[in-house]
Amino acid sequence: AFDVLVVGAGPAGSAASIYAARKGIPTGIVAERIGGQVMDTLGIENFISVKETEGPKLAAALENHIADYPVDVMKLQRAKRLTPASAVQPLHEIELESGATLRARTVILSTGARWRELNVPGEQEYKNKGVAYCPHCDGPLFKGKRVAVVGGGNSGVEAAIDLAGIVAHVTLIEFGRELKADAVLQAKLRSLPNVTVVTGAKTKEITGADGKVSGLVYEDMAAGRDVSVPLEGVFVQIGLLPNTDWLAGSGVERNRFGEIIVDAHGATSVPGVFAAGDCTTVPYKQIIIAMGEGSKAALSAFDYLIRASAP
Ligand code: FAD
Known part of the structure; x- marks a missing residue:
């Protein structure tokens, strides 16, 4: 023994x-x-x-x-x-x-x-080529670039606030109609000039060009149409x-x-x-x-x- x-x-x-x-x-x-x-x-x-x-x-x-x-x-x-x-x-x-x-x-x-994965086309293909899971680890790699954070719970909103200080622009994408993060975090997030918050949005695909991430497609569920966001990085924060x-x-x-x-x-x-x-x-x-x-x-x-x- x-x-x-x-x-x-x-x-x-x-x-x-x-x-x-x-x-x-x-x-x-x-x-x-x-x-x-x-x-x-x-x-x-x-x-x-x-x-x-x-x-x-x-x-x-x-x-x-x-x-x-x-x-x-x-x-x-x-x-x-x-x-x-x-x-x-x-x-x-x-x-x-x-x-x-x-x-x-x-x-x-x-x-x-x-990390819980999104299971959408492009996620596996562009892992480590723009698709990331850890803002503390990979945030600095996206300095001055555009990123999305998928997930509007505490970790997603914290990640978006953290990244907003490093990157050019953050689009936060939440599936539900409202963010789930604590109110104080939401208030901080909404005070930031370079963050766009999208709710009621179902992430459908991560697109790429030249072997790296070039954008993300989500479905605006209220409008019933797909929206394409050009960007260089996607942080998945769904657990x-x-x-x-x-x-x-x-x-x-x-x-x-x-x-x-x-x-x-x-x-x-x-x-x-x-x-x-x-x-x-x-x-x-x-x-x-x-x-x-x-x-x-x-x-x-x-x-x-x-x-x-x-x-
Ligand atoms: P793990 O690394 O998850 O190791 C778990 C171990 O348990 C493995 O050996 C596994 O095989 C074994 N195991 C699991 N289940 C069983 C079972 N039932 N029976 C037997 N064995 C089992 N952190 C940083 O500090 N810097 C970074 O740059 C960084 N980048 C990252 C990038 C990615 C893509 C990921 C996924 C994580 C990253 N992290 C980074 C986080 C870091 O890797 C983890 O915090 C760290 O590895 C945790 O160590 P751990 O030993 O607790 O668990």
Whole structure:
């Protein structure tokens, strides 16, 4: 059995496994793919101290760094169930889709998240070529250009306000008849001179030319006609889905968005089970934050183990 078993090997899980292994305790990491979302990222310019890198390069660096330590790495494996330790079964159990079961004294959940996609023509084709999901990451790439933000909830409106300070013009597109964001954010948005808000608009297509985004087509549902907006970038802000469905019935508490509820130490509602990164309630889903949280969860797991084995 492992002292620390990490589930997920994105920035959070990779950091957690290295921090745990550096304590000299039996550590395992099980994941579908090392690197996680980083593998889907082209340019990274906000991983502090590294001015510029690319996702696959950073993912390879994570894998190399883990390989420097005696971590049992189990790749291409999906976890499907967590059964917490109990009076009859003193270890936590992680069941894999392959049928195997892993046992550990502590578990760190770091299964990350995925952006909800629009599923319209052009979205896949122009991903990283104008279609973006993270304003903190990719906003500066659109300096002085025209962009759309799709989604009028808090994250969409926050993204539009953020982008309006960088880009030439923002068109905010909301499907519903009204924006869903908090009133204070809506007021701020409407005070900005370079933002147009469109509601009752169904995004139908992202168009491109010369291999990059050239516009967006939405249906004005009240008028029943299609409107074409010429622009260079589209930020999709219709939700971030944590990869935590598999925890249903485990007793690990999640909020209404499915994020694992953690305290300041990365502890979940189940003793000995910790969580880190995009799958948790910790705000701002970023690489550097996920790494910090993963490290913190590993130190918390170590602290838990010392206390659990005290005479
Ligand atoms: P993830 O990276 O999502 O990793 C999750 C891990 O869990 C993966 O190993 C996955 O295979 C595994 N997993 C999931 N489910 C299971 C399961 N059931 N069983 C086993 N394993 C499982 N952030 C920045 O800071 N800068 C950027 O420039 C930037 N650009 C981005 C661009 C794009 C296109 C995207 C999608 C994200 C970007 N981000 C960026 C956000 C950043 O990638 C995430 O915040 C970060 O990767 C979160 O790390 P994580 O370890 O919590 O989760």
